[in-house]
Amino acid sequence: MKDVHKWYGSYHALDDINLTIAPREKVVLCGPSGSGKSTLIRCINRLETHQSGRIVVGGIELNDEEDRIDEVRREVGMVFQHFNLFPHLTILQNCILAPLWVRKTPKKQAIDQAMHFLERVRIPEQANKFPGQLSGGQQQRVAIARALCMSPRIMLFDEPTSALDPEMVKEVLDTMVSLAREGMTMVCVTHEMGFARQVADRVIFMDQGRIVEEGKPAEFFDNPQNERSKLFLSQILH
Amino acid sequence: MIATFILSHPKATKRIGGSVAIVLLAAMLYWMGVGPGWLQPFLPGALQSPGASRVAAAIVISLLIALNWKVLGLLPRLYQVGAVWAELFALLLLFFYSFNLSFSFIAKKIGFLITQGVVTTLYISVISIVIATIIALIGAIAKLSKNGVVYGLASFYTSLFRGLPLLMQIYIIYLGLPQVGYVIGAIPAGILALSLCYGAYMTEIFRAGIESIPKGQTEGATALGLRPNHTMFLVILPQAMRVIIPPTGNQFIAMLKDSSLVSVVGVWEIMYLARTMGQKEFRHIEMLITASMIYWLLSIALEIIQARIEERFGRSLKR
Numbered sequence: 001m002k003d004v005h006k007w008y009g010s011y012h013a014l015d016d017i018n019l020t021i022a023p024r025e026k027v028v029l030c031g032p033s034g035s036g037k038s039t040l041i042r043c044i045n046r047l048e049t050h051q052s053g054r055i056v057v058g059g060i061e062l063n064d065e066e067d068r069i070d071e072v073r074r075e076v077g078m079v080f081q082h083f084n085l086f087p088h089l090t091i092l093q094n095c096i097l098a099p100l101w102v103r104k105t106p107k108k109q110a111i112d113q114a115m116h117f118l119e120r121v122r123i124p125e126q127a128n129k130f131p132g133q134l135s136g137g138q139q140q141r142v143a144i145a146r147a148l149c150m151s152p153r154i155m156l157f158d159e160p161t162s163a164l165d166p167e168m169v170k171e172v173l174d175t176m177v178s179l180a181r182e183g184m185t186m187v188c189v190t191h192e193m194g195f196a197r198q199v200a201d202r203v204i205f206m207d208q209g210r211i212v213e214e215g216k217p218a219e220f221f222d223n224p225q226n227e228r229s230k231l232f233l234s235q236i237l238h
Numbered sequence: 239m240i241a242t243f244i245l246s247h248p249k250a251t252k253r254i255g256g257s258v259a260i261v262l263l264a265a266m267l268y269w270m271g272v273g274p275g276w277l278q279p280f281l282p283g284a285l286q287s288p289g290a291s292r293v294a295a296a297i298v299i300s301l302l303i304a305l306n307w308k309v310l311g312l313l314p315r316l317y318q319v320g321a322v323w324a325e326l327f328a329l330l331l332l333f334f335y336s337f338n339l340s341f342s343f344i345a346k347k348i349g350f351l352i353t354q355g356v357v358t359t360l361y362i363s364v365i366s367i368v369i370a371t372i373i374a375l376i377g378a379i380a381k382l383s384k385n386g387v388v389y390g391l392a393s394f395y396t397s398l399f400r401g402l403p404l405l406m407q408i409y410i411i412y413l414g415l416p417q418v419g420y421v422i423g424a425i426p427a428g429i430l431a432l433s434l435c436y437g438a439y440m441t442e443i444f445r446a447g448i449e450s451i452p453k454g455q456t457e458g459a460t461a462l463g464l465r466p467n468h469t470m471f472l473v474i475l476p477q478a479m480r481v482i483i484p485p486t487g488n489q490f491i492a493m494l495k496d497s498s499l500v501s502v503v504g505v506w507e508i509m510y511l512a513r514t515m516g517q518k519e520f521r522h523i524e525m526l527i528t529a530s531m532i533y534w535l536l537s538i539a540l541e542i543i544q545a546r547i548e549e550r551f552g553r554s555l556k557r
């Protein structure tokens with residue numbers, strides 16, 4: 001991302017964002033509510049459009065060309081705070097929908113692949129249930145499996161654990177840690193500091209649409225430089 | 239104060255309320271002018287003044303209704319429903335019977351009314367329903383479009399065709415299109431008017447249904463790389479169906495009956511035949527009642543189909 005700006009009406013949501021993420025790198029984004037974290041990662045797969053600057057994902061520059069956008073979206077998986085599973089489809093159908101219609105994978109192969117990923121997130125036995133029959137943690141793991149079924153090269157997570165009951169947070173984080181260990185490129189918006197310390201190569205702190213501070217997790221958490229980062233950390237760590 | 243009384247003495251309230259209801263019912267029946275004639279055999283000579291006998295008749299009827307209510311209260315729910323239907327249907331028949339209908343006339347004509355009238359009505363309705371559904375789908379997507387031209391087209395369409403009386407639309411299409419050099423038959427004109435009018439209503443139903451699906455569903459699908467049309471047909475519409483089906487069923491039933499308006503341009507559907515066949519022998523009422531019953535039966539059939547479909551979509555969507 002180079003010199004990226006975004007406005008909602010007159011509101012300056014992203015203010016001069018410059019950010020380069022290397023392959024296999026794990027980046028954790030944090031910052032107060034409304035600081036533009038969601039907006040930033042949603043620009044990466046163009047759920048939001050930026051108004052100036054350049055965003056290049058996997059060598060493809062994002063602009064209004066639909067083919068490019070489609071190409072980027074095929075390579076970028078995303079996991080949302082509220083899962084966004086399709087309630088009218090079973091877990092398995094959720095997972096094979098995009099491979100069938102976007103990648104045109106043969107059905108048999110798509111199912112095999114989906115079962116493989118459901119096993120990796122450790123819920124293959126739920127394959128024929130509907131999302132509403134699963135717990136929040138299970139649903140979020142399905143959402144991760146669903147994204148992985150498209151074999152993305154980059155995974156985006158937007159507060160994947162903040163809608164979960166505390167006892168389910170761990171199962172989702174464990175899934176994400178194992179994904180990180182396998183070398184996936186990841187950008188996570190999360191306030192789970194344990195997770196950030198464990199897997200992040202870099203922590204980025206945002207405030208009011210700007211990147212205020214970035215650094216290695218140990219440096220950032222133990223010795224934040226910026227006043228607002230200090231304030232923020234003192235608030236979330238109590 | 240009254241509220242306190244009601245809340246603290248539920249039983250007394252119920253009794254008083256029941257009595258008041260019976261008195262009101264009797265008063266209403268008296269006011270409606272219920273005749274005492276049918277009481278005569280039971281009370282020979284007892285009530286001489288016409289006023290008193292009318293009061294007595296009104297009271298007796300309301301007591302009978304109250305008794306009926308009590309007795310029905312003892313039955314299980316399913317039987318209650320059946321009994322109420324049977325009683326009301328009997329009353330309806332009684333009402334029709336009081337017209338001195340010629341059943342032989344009905345029997346003579348009903349065959350043609352069904353083979354020609356019902357077939358034509360169903361034919362017009364089914365085709366119109368299919369076209370209206372397609373229009374509604376396109377209209378709803380257009381109304382949700384960011385493109386101003388597309389939105390303008392769709393909103394003008396729904397405004398115009400919801401705003402003009404259907405009868406007018408039928409006339410305008412049937413009489414107006416030939417003016418611009420396009421001669422159109424009565425049946426196509428009827429189908430066109432019904433489709434356009436109901437398409438406009440259903441556009442709004444479909445739009446509301448689509449909008450009722452949370453934005454996260456579109457985002458989830460988009461993030462997976464699904465194109466907008468895939469998202470709409472694979473993700474949004476199947477979920478919106480649950481919201482769309484009940485009011486759409488209503489529209490189908492309404493359209494079935496509004497197809498009777500097509501009779502004004504001379505299409506031989508139920509309404510037209512009922513009117514013309516009755517006219518010849520001055521048996522209007524016979525034919526109109528027969529036609530009404532046919533419409534009712536067809537509506538009931540649609541209601542049943544609607545319930546089936548709702549059940550199916552409800553099941554797959556349980557959350």
Ligand SMILES: Nc1ncnc2c1ncn2[C@@H]1O[C@H](COP(=O)(O)OP(=O)(O)O)[C@@H](O)[C@H]1O
Nearest residue numbers: 008011013031032033034035036037038039040
């Ligand atoms: N669709 C939108 N329209 C207008 N303003 C928006 C929209 N989405 C987000 N915003 C605003 O942009 C700012 C950043 O939002 P967001 O990126 O969601 O913050 P975060 O994820 O860091 O909490 C917020 O102040 C929010 O009110």
Ligand SMILES: [Mg+2]
Nearest residue numbers: 037038039159
């Ligand atoms: Mg957010």
